[in-house]
Amino acid sequence: MIYKNKLTILSASMLATTLLVSQPLLAESLTEAVDKTIKSNPSILAETSRRLSVDQTIDQARAGYYPKVDLNMGIGRERTDSPTTRPDHRKWLTRGEAELTASQMLYDGYATKNSVDQTTSLAESAGYSVADTAETTSLRAIQVYLDVLRRQQLLSLTEDNLDSHDRIFSQIKLRADSGVGNQADVEQSSGRLALSKANLTANKGNLEDAQTNYLRVIGNSPEALIDPTDECCNTAPATVDDAIKIAYHQHPALHAAIAEHEAALAQQQGAEAPMQPRVDLELSASADNDLDGVNGHDNDALAMFRMRYNLLNGGADKARINETAFLSENVKETANLTKRQIENDVRLAWNSLLTTTSRLQYLEQRVASTESTREAYQQQFSLGLRTLLDLLDTENEFLTARIDYTNAKYDRIYACYWLTETMGKLLETLKLEAPEEAITITSAEPEQP
Numbered sequence: 001m002i003y004k005n006k007l008t009i010l011s012a013s014m015l016a017t018t019l020l021v022s023q024p025l026l027a028e029s030l031t032e033a034v035d036k037t038i039k040s041n042p043s044i045l046a047e048t049s050r051r052l053s054v055d056q057t058i059d060q061a062r063a064g065y066y067p068k069v070d071l072n073m074g075i076g077r078e079r080t081d082s083p084t085t086r087p088d089h090r091k092w093l094t095r096g097e098a099e100l101t102a103s104q105m106l107y108d109g110y111a112t113k114n115s116v117d118q119t120t121s122l123a124e125s126a127g128y129s130v131a132d133t134a135e136t137t138s139l140r141a142i143q144v145y146l147d148v149l150r151r152q153q154l155l156s157l158t159e160d161n162l163d164s165h166d167r168i169f170s171q172i173k174l175r176a177d178s179g180v181g182n183q184a185d186v187e188q189s190s191g192r193l194a195l196s197k198a199n200l201t202a203n204k205g206n207l208e209d210a211q212t213n214y215l216r217v218i219g220n221s222p223e224a225l226i227d228p229t230d231e232c233c234n235t236a237p238a239t240v241d242d243a244i245k246i247a248y249h250q251h252p253a254l255h256a257a258i259a260e261h262e263a264a265l266a267q268q269q270g271a272e273a274p275m276q277p278r279v280d281l282e283l284s285a286s287a288d289n290d291l292d293g294v295n296g297h298d299n300d301a302l303a304m305f306r307m308r309y310n311l312l313n314g315g316a317d318k319a320r321i322n323e324t325a326f327l328s329e330n331v332k333e334t335a336n337l338t339k340r341q342i343e344n345d346v347r348l349a350w351n352s353l354l355t356t357t358s359r360l361q362y363l364e365q366r367v368a369s370t371e372s373t374r375e376a377y378q379q380q381f382s383l384g385l386r387t388l389l390d391l392l393d394t395e396n397e398f399l400t401a402r403i404d405y406t407n408a409k410y411d412r413i414y415a416c417y418w419l420t421e422t423m424g425k426l427l428e429t430l431k432l433e434a435p436e437e438a439i440t441i442t443s444a445e446p447e448q449p
Contacts (some may be wrong), residue, residue: 025226028432029146031430037141038134038432047133048437051126057119064105065114072099077369096289106305107279121263128256131424133373135187135252138430139421143414143442144214150223150410151207154403161399165189165196168395172388185388192392233353233416236430240350243423247342251424252438254342257335264328272326274317277309307418342422348420358411363405370394370401 079096085091105112168190174210176186214222237243246255281304288298310317377394380386420429427434 001107015109028222028228030228031143031432033145033218033225034141034295034430035432036220037138038435041137041139041141041217041375044130044133044435047126047130048435050233051123051130051437054119054123054126058116058123061112061119064108064115067102068106068328069100069102072101073097078290078293083292085293091293093293093295095291095292097286097291098288099284099286100361101180101280101282103280105278105280107277109273109276109278111270111273114266114273114413116374117266118270121259121266125256125259125263127438128252128259129318131434132256134422134434134438135421138426138432141217141235144210144217145222145225146228146410146414147208147210148214149211149225149227150406151203152225153406155203155207157399157402157406158196158203161395162193162196162200164395165193165392168194168388168391180409188388191397201318203250209401228413229415231418232413232420232429233357235425236353236419237423240347243346243419244343244423247346247423248339251342251422253424254335254338257331257338261328261331261335264324264331268321268328271317271321274310274313274320277307280308282306294432346419346424349415349422353412353419356408357427360405360408360412363401363408367398367401367405370398376396387415 041054074095076095078093080093126223155355169186173187175181198390211222215353238245273283282302285301286299290296373393374397377386377391381388381391417426420426
């Protein structure tokens with residue numbers, strides 16, 4: 001199990017933010033933000049609509065199994081010049097036609113079956129794509145959520161740093177005005193104060209950018225976010241190989257790629273249908289008037305078995321078979337590429353989690369050490385044992401240590417969620433449901449005992 005870092009009382013109190021001091025009633029947790037994203041993000045909604053559209057192609061393909069009924073009617077003037085009307089005259093009559101035809105496919109070389117298999121596999125792939133989009137978009141929502149918290153905390157740290165520099169500057173200026181200090185110390189302290197103000201301005205801009213990204217992904221401005229715990233790290237597998245096995249079994253992108261390949265195989269088999277005969281049962285009835293210059297009614301009724309067999313098509317059918325074979329191979333290799341990409345993502349997320357977990361404990365120690373040094377230097381400076389430069393340097397060192405720790409803290413939490421997303425388990429970890437359109441025939445089947 002990945003090592004879980006325990007925060008000391010000192011670091012925990014240091015990292016407390018103003019958001020945690022007084023949480024509003026309408027605070028939005030990370031899980032609530034992700035749930036809102038799943039239900040409203042345009043990327044997910046667009047993918048669900050695509051899934052629904054693909055579902056309709058299955059019914060289109062299945063229509064080949066059912067009878068077709070056509071009604072053909074027409075009326076107009078006909079001039080006939082034929083042996084039956086000559087030599088007296090050419091005959092003009094009002095021609096009327098009405099025909100009703102019903103046909104039922106009996107055999108089509110399995111073209112309909114393969115078309116149904118192809119569209120069903122494509123619908124499966126579209127369903128898995130909805131799940132994959134929901135997972136990746138949810139991870140993006142987590143990223144922007146954590147980034148807002150990160151930027152808020154960094155802003156709070158730079159505000160504390162500015163307060164410290166402002167206090168030091170006031171002390172130095174007071175000493176200089178009273179004749180104890182010198183003007184060089186005032187200028188040096190003033191320069192550090194200006195730098196602290198510049199850092200504060202930059203962090204305000206970074207926070208505004210983070211809030212803008214939050215609005216784009218989640219759909220509303222961040223009002224009162226709740227700092228999440230690192231409990232998601234407890235669900236990490238024991239080894240990276242275990243994580244990869246889970247990803248191979250569960251990741252929706254891989255399932256989508258496999259379904260795409262199954263669709264390509266069905267398309268390849270369907271391309272062989274024109275090489276076989278087609279047999280239909282046809283029933284028709286017609287009622288015509290005044291045909292071909294002959295007055296009167298002409299009624300027919302037929303019941304026919306018809307076989308159609310193309311004997312030569314210029315090699316087009318053979319070329320189509322070869323085309324679908326190459327397309328099938330292309331989709332197969334795309335699935336292999338997806339598999340490699342998933343393994344690569346799992347390893348990257350795993351390494352990120354290991355690295356940030358290891359760094360966090362050392363950065364915590366660094367914060368505690370620099371804080372103790374800062375307090376000691378302030379006392380020694382008051383006694384004249386430290387220079388102003390020492391005092392200013394330790395303030396910046398303390399700020400840098402806190403910034404590095406804060407970044408590592410949120411990087412670790414993100415890495416935990418990233419790892420679950422690379423395994424296809426992000427929504428499962430958050431106890432959230434994917435859109436209904438993500439349900440596929442395979443995933444809806446009950447597990448066998």
